[in-house]
Amino acid sequence: MPVESNTISAEYPYEENGYTLYSCATCPYAQRALRAFTMAGVPFRLVEIDLTNKPSWYHIVNPLQQVPTLRTPSGDILTESLIIAEYVADQFPAANLLPTSALARAKLRLFLQLFSTHIISAYYRVIRATADSMLAEKEKLLEGVRVINGALEKHWGEGDNEGPFWMGSRFAFAEVATASFVHLFRVVDYYCDGGFEVPDTKEYAAFRRWAGAIEADPAFTNVKPDDMKLIASYKRFRPE
Ligand SMILES: N[C@@H](CCC(=O)N[C@@H](CS)C(=O)NCC(=O)O)C(=O)O
Known part of the structure; x- marks a missing residue:
């Protein structure tokens, strides 16, 4: 506030x-x-x-x-x-944004590192892609989504954490760090030839569940920029 x-x-x-x-x-x-x-x-x-x-x-x-x-x-x-x-x-x-145990914090940092390597970098490559490189860059982004999907499945499989957020039923630090980037899928979808969608299949199910919970949560909606303003702000990254 x-x-x-x-x-x-x-x-x-x-x-x-x-x-x-x-x-x-x-x-x-x-x-x-x-x-x-x-x-x-x-x-x-x-x-x-x-x-x-x-x-x-x-x-x-x-x-x-x-x-x-x-x-x-x-x-x-x-x-x-x-x-x-x-x-x-x-x-x-x-x-209560962060877990208290050192191990849980370390696992959270690993997840954020994975997200940065496989999703954040891939976004910017797709948004900057030319007509020739677009398909390959979109596939790399989907590969990244599968990596995060696997990390979520593994994490939720441990202990009694059933999601839909990293720490269970609560939007917390993992989502604070990633929600604005989940929103960037709208930008990718808008600018890329043929659009972009995370397929509604089993291999992406954990990711879609997590991303859906993020986008429905007030912690996301109360801070998120307007879709069209966000899209306009990325126009400068597009090749001429
Ligand atoms: N590693 C920095 C990256 C921050 C960053 O790249 N911010 C961009 C805006 S999204 C910026 O300030 N760019 C400077 C500019 O556009 O001149 C962080 O995590 O805070």
Whole structure:
């Protein structure tokens, strides 16, 4: 829940004695931080950064000029979406975003690493694909979906976790980190020749169940950007 404030320092705008999140609504990385704050119920000031016309002061906040960036009440600056989301989860443990055991945390990090390697990289390759490379890139993305499907099946098969989320019945850190990328399937579907759909077959069933639960959850719908705005923001990645 963003708080209203007019605090603008001599150099850049921030919330005195509070959190300031520099974000961009259509950035899937920034949504990780936004979702973590929203789910933790922590007040923060949201400063929207127009990535196509960045404010002159933004390099002072983040020399790489990327979003998300977090300014803490102590004036510390944190960057990198997963680090910011994990900081929020650790700082506000009542939100129960992360598992408590070291092993469960390690397995979660492995899952997120797998998701990044097999899904996030594949998306950007499909979105940038030319007519010649499109089919092969779409197949690689589907291969990635099968990897994640297998990881979900294995995870749910262990212990008494029946899903549909990584931690069971609750949208938590795994989904905070991945929901905005699940939403990117809409972008892939829109831009790619012949569209893109995860087939409704047994080998994708766990993934479809997980993605469906994510897209129906208020933690997703309360933060998600409008589909058409999201699609428009990816136009710059398409080959001419
Ligand atoms: N590894 C970074 C990646 C963040 C990132 O790539 N953000 C993009 C927007 S989605 C950005 O700020 N790009 C700078 C630009 O477009 O100039 C993170 O996880 O926070």
